[in-house]
Amino acid sequence: MAKEMGQLNEEKVFKDPVHRYIHVRDELIWRLIGTREFQRLRRIRQLGTTYLTFHGAEHSRFSHSLGVYEITRRIIEVFHKRPHWNEEERMLVLSAALLHDIGHGPFSHSFEKVFGVDHEDYTRAILLGETEVNEVLRMQGSDFPKKVAEVIEKTYHDKLVVSMISSQIDADRMDYLLRDAYFTGVSYGNFDLERILRVMRPMEDGAVIKASGMHAVEDYIMSRYQMYWQVYFHPVTRSAEVILSKILHRAKDLYQEGYTFKQDLTHFRSLFEGEITLEDYIKLDEGVMQYYFQIWLEEEDGILRDLCRRFLDRKLFKYSEMVSVSEVLKLSGYLEEAGIDPKYYLVIDSSSDLPYDFYRPGEKEERLPINLLKANGEVRELSRESDVVEAISGKRRTDHKLYYPADLIEKIDDSQLKRKIKHILKKDERDLR
Structure with missing residues (x-):
């Protein structure tokens, strides 16, 4: 039987621009940080192509993962010795917090869409497969890797433990909002983390917030709303993602057509053939x-x-607000006539976000609510107490844009064809600077 690891002889600290210090006192956490799979996260940006919009957004999933661990560690300090909190779950929730993003690939979501992979599948594979992470986790117990996977997958039996990592107000979201705001240089993502942690309380079905902290949570919800529309869905970032996606699509299409690349595709061959192994990934x-x-x-x-x-x-690419489907089809035909392949040079991109939702049991993408704990012990869902949150609850905002290469259109020799294309696009053409 595996012997559980204990405390380090001396605390380790990471200097961090968001949390000042990240404290590591447990040998298990220290060993996990040193694994090959976790160190790989240093080479994957947290925000993908956003660095092409906000030049400071070079931070990694490594630093974010450490941040989620640190917030979780601090939540546990608040929960310590309170009803409903089981101290035996401490190492489990800290491990899940640290490893929740371990399966992310390069440029994350663009990469996943092209190759039909899911980072959650690879998170599970890394936790349970023949990896250094699995080897370290098994030192805590033979069933410990499976428990960590269950927490990250939100299937673990203890709902409180799951809510600390995955809910509408969890350690993951709180760190990425603060960290992304810091590195992009915007103020939208800032909120009072200290206050939220002070008023967070453990309950059987998940963490709740004392009603006296409601305004700090309102600020958090609005910060998230602003960050999505001002940073995460920024049209310059989306344009870069569109081009990245088309690079991968083109390379994959060429490979499947039998095109001979000058450089051997060592790292891409298994992806293009749909047979990628964990080691390849x-x-x-x-x-x-x-x-x-x-x-x-x-x-x-x-x-x-x-x-x-x-x-x-x-x-x-430049972009315009979405025109009608019939005009997109016309535009596609005009580009093809001009020798510009619309498969790679005309893209409809959609962004959608639901900043907060109340509990809708049984629905796809079911979201657990943020609950407030009133002075009399009553638990109330946030939007029932907050006019601010009630105003945006359940309201999904969606945006559609059309991306295209304005420079290639300018070079079209046929002036009549060029005029037809620009007539459709001129309604709301935007420059990406």
Whole structure:
């Protein structure tokens, strides 16, 4: 039987711009941080292509994961010796907090869409497979990796433990809002973390907030709302994601057509063939992908060359507000007539966010509510007490934009064809600077 690991002889600390210090006192956490799979997160940006919009957004999933761990550690300090909190779950929830993003791939969501992979599947594979992370977790107990996976997958029996990592006000969201605001240089994501932690209380079905802290939670909800529309869905970032996605699509299409690349596709072959192994996946990071983009600048295929140049040199697509479907079809035909392949150069991109939702049992993407604990012991759902939150509860905001290469359109020789294209786009053409 595995012997559980204890405390370090001396506390380890990481200097952190958001939390000042991240404290590690447990040997298990220290060993997990040192694993190959966790160190890989240093080479994956937290915000994907956002660095092309906000130049400071170079922070990694490594630093975010440490931040989620630190907030969780502090929540546990607040919960210590209170009813409903089981101190035996401490190492489980700290491990889950640290490892919740361990399966993310390079450029995360764009990468996943093209290759049909899911970072949650790889998180589970890393936790349960033949990895250094699994080896360390098993030192805590043979069933410990499975328990950590269950917490991250939100299937673990203790709802309080799950809510600390995955809810509408959890350690994950609180860290990424503060961290992303800091590194993008915006003020939208700031809220009073200290206050929220002070008024958080453990209950059987999840963490609740003392009613006296309601205004701090309102501020948090509005910060999240602003960050999504001012940072996460910024049209420049979306344009970069569109081009990144098209690079990967083009390379995959060429490979499947039998095109011979000048450079061996060591890191991409299994992806293109849909047979990627866990080891292949772990070897991928953003440095590897950008190396290939540099190499592909020398390929004979003009589309792949052009898309890689756009991404690396930040020559992005312009955008307009979404026109009608019939006009998009016309535009697609006009571009094809001009020798511009609409499959790679005309993209409809949609962004959607639901800043807060009340409890809708049984629905897809079911969200547990934020509950307030009143002085008399009554528990009330947040939007029933807050006019601010009630105003945005359940209201999904969606935005559609059309991206295209304005520079290539300008180079079209047929003036009549160019005029037809620009007539459709001129209604709301935007420049991406």
